[in-house]
Structure formats: C-alpha cells, structure tokens
Amino acid sequence: MELDFIYVSSIIVAILFVSIAVFQLLLSLGYPLGEFAMGGYYKVLPKKLRIASVVNALILFFMGFVFLKHTNVLIGLDFLSTNILVWISTIFLGLNTVANLLSRSKKERFVMTPLSGFTFILCLVISLS
Secondary structure (H helix, E strand, O other): OHHHHHHHHHHHHHHHHHHHHHHHHHHHOOOOOHHHOHHHOOOOOOHHHHHHHHHHHHHHHHHHHHHHHHOOOOOOOOOOOOHHHHHHHHHHHHHHHHHHHOOOOHHHHHHHHHHHHHHHHHHHHHHHO
C-alpha cells in the first residue's frame, strides 16, 4: 500500500512541477502574474527576471522528471541516479516554502506558500521512502 501512495504522490508532484513551470513560462512571456512570484515586486517581470523564469521552468520540468524516475513511474535512463537530486529538490522546496511565507506579496503568501508547502510535504514523503 505504501508503494502505491508513493507512486501516486510522485505523479502528483510531477503535475505540480509542470503546472508551476507553465506559470513560470507565462511570467517569462510577460503575463501580468508577477505579484505571485519572486517577492511580488512587479506585475510584469523585467527582462532579467523573465530569463530567471525560463531557467526556473526548465529546472521544474527536470525536477518532475526526476521524481517520476525516482519512483519508477518512468523506466529507463538507469544512468541517472536520483537519490541526491530528490533530496536537493526537497530541501529547495522547503526553503522556497519559507521564502513564500515571508514574502511581502499577499498573493504570493496566500497562493504559492500552500502550493509549495504541499509539494514539499509530498517530496519529503517520497524522499524518505
């Protein structure tokens, strides 16, 4: 039963990572969603932060892939050791959750904090399994 929960959790984590990656791509394209990210200082992100959003999106897509690989939802690519990557992602999400909680932006605090917190908890459960 535990394996089933971990398997499903990794799929949920991957979906959340892809969703946040799409959000980051929208930020990079100039959509006025900046109040939900990066401190909420800008409605539309300036060019340097748009580039950072593209990088964030790529990292998030990769993190989703790593969790799916780690839990054997995706098979193959056996050269990729996921243990350390899963822990790095989990620790990053924990720190990200704290940063969102401390954000000056109410929108970031009330939307992104629960999202990253929930994802962090699932990642932690997966990492400990």
